[in-house]
Amino acid sequence: MTVxxxxxxxxxxxxxxxxxxxxxVGGTTAIRRTIDCxxxxxxxxxxxxxxxxxxxxxxxxxxxxxxxxxxxFRTGMFSSVQTGLRALSGDCDAFFLLPADCCAVSPNxxxxxxxxxxxxxxxxxxxxxxxxxxxxxxxxxxxADGLLKHxxxxxxxxxxxxxxxxxxxxxxxxxxxxxxTPDDYAKLLRxxxxxxxxxxAETLLSALGTAPDIAEHGRHVAATAxxxxxxxxxxxxxxxxxxxxxxxxxERARDEHAxxxxxxxxxLGYPDCAKLVARHMDAPDYDASNExxxxxxxxxxxxxGEIVPPSVQTARMRExxxxxxxxxxxxxxxxxxxxxxxxxxxxxxxxxxxx
Numbered sequence: 001m002t003v004x005x006x007x008x009x010x011x012x013x014x015x016x017x018x019x020x021x022x023x024x025v026g027g028t029t030a031i032r033r034t035i036d037c038x039x040x041x042x043x044x045x046x047x048x049x050x051x052x053x054x055x056x057x058x059x060x061x062x063x064x065x066x067x068x069x070x071x072x073f074r075t076g077m078f079s080s081v082q083t084g085l086r087a088l089s090g091d092c093d094a095f096f097l098l099p100a101d102c103c104a105v106s107p108n109x110x111x112x113x114x115x116x117x118x119x120x121x122x123x124x125x126x127x128x129x130x131x132x133x134x135x136x137x138x139x140x141x142x143x144a145d146g147l148l149k150h151x152x153x154x155x156x157x158x159x160x161x162x163x164x165x166x167x168x169x170x171x172x173x174x175x176x177x178x179x180x181t182p183d184d185y186a187k188l189l190r191x192x193x194x195x196x197x198x199x200x201a202e203t204l205l206s207a208l209g210t211a212p213d214i215a216e217h218g219r220h221v222a223a224t225a226x227x228x229x230x231x232x233x234x235x236x237x238x239x240x241x242x243x244x245x246x247x248x249x250x251e252r253a254r255d256e257h258a259x260x261x262x263x264x265x266x267x268l269g270y271p272d273c274a275k276l277v278a279r280h281m282d283a284p285d286y287d288a289s290n291e292x293x294x295x296x297x298x299x300x301x302x303x304x305g306e307i308v309p310p311s312v313q314t315a316r317m318r319e320x321x322x323x324x325x326x327x328x329x330x331x332x333x334x335x336x337x338x339x340x341x342x343x344x345x346x347x348x349x350x351x352x353x354x355x
Contacts, residue, residue, distance in 0.1 A: 001114075005098055007084075009048060020101040021059075025192070032059070037110065049070065050071075095139055097139060104174030116166075122142070124139050124143070137160070147160075189271070197239070197240045201273075204268075221245045227355050231354075232347065250264060
């Protein structure tokens with residue numbers, strides 16, 4: 001029996017902001033992990049490219065795959081499905097339909113579906129876990145022609161849903177995971193047992209060529225945030241907080257440095273750290289994590305190696321921006337939120353001298 005795997009890697013990754021197929025997953029990339037998973041089961045992978053096709057192709061050079069390029073990738077995923085279908089071999093009996101970012105799927109799970117497939121049966125096999133269907137379905141090749149003729153309404157699901165199917169329960173929660181958003185990416189990494197923030201942020205700080213004054217500010221913010229957490233018995237992930245505080249200004253010299261720094265960390269495979277860095281300039285919502293609140297607060301308190309109370313900073317800002325009411329109002333809002341966070345953690349400005 002000939003089984004192939006259509007791996008969809010053409011999308012814009014719009015909700016992730018970074019290109020999902022090339023994000024790190026346990027020492028490799030999402031696309032390489034997905035390809036290796038499919039190949040381990042003896043299936044012939046077909047990788048559908050589109051967005052950043054040249055970059056993706058270079059990343060898998062030397063890997064035994066068929067590459068099918070979708071010129072119409074901007075029209076949506078279904079056009080990529082159809083591109084992959086056109087690349088199926090003539091002797092294909094069935095095929096998996098697998099998005100590249102669903103890389104937590106295991107070879108054992110794919111093999112389970114293959115072993116349950118009955119060539120004489122018309123049923124599409126869907127893996128399920130805890131009563132939920134996941135990726136990838138194993139689809140009889142007889143449905144390829146119908147998918148190619150489908151008008152695209154409701155994507156591939158619009159054609160496949162009415163067809164006969166069987167649910168195959170599997171002990172693999174990875175079938176339910178993807179990387180559509182940074183939070184999804186972090187969840188997938190945690191499921192696979194991979195870190196979501198750097199274990200040695202100091203080394204990374206140096207490797208990124210961070211300027212000495214910015215690195216020193218990061219160390220001061222980290223020490224202050226951790227001291228507040230300890231003093232006030234705040235429930236936090238101390239290592240995550242330390243890493244984010246050390247690295248929060250790694251792109252300080254760039255415009256929109258919080259977003260650029262977060263993108264750098266995301267490309268390195270650290271979504272939880274990236275999330276905190278992305279938000280460190282913005283006043284935290286009231287339901288924000290303690291790590292986000294402490295990073296914001298410590299960053300506002302630490303000035304040139306000293307802890308400066310919000311009231312003193314507000315007075316300085318009024319003097320610095322005299323005549324610019326918008327700038328003064330923005331500074332006051334930031335410091336007002338810092339005062340609220342001090343109160344939330346049970347501190348007053350007079351307690352800051354003890355930090």
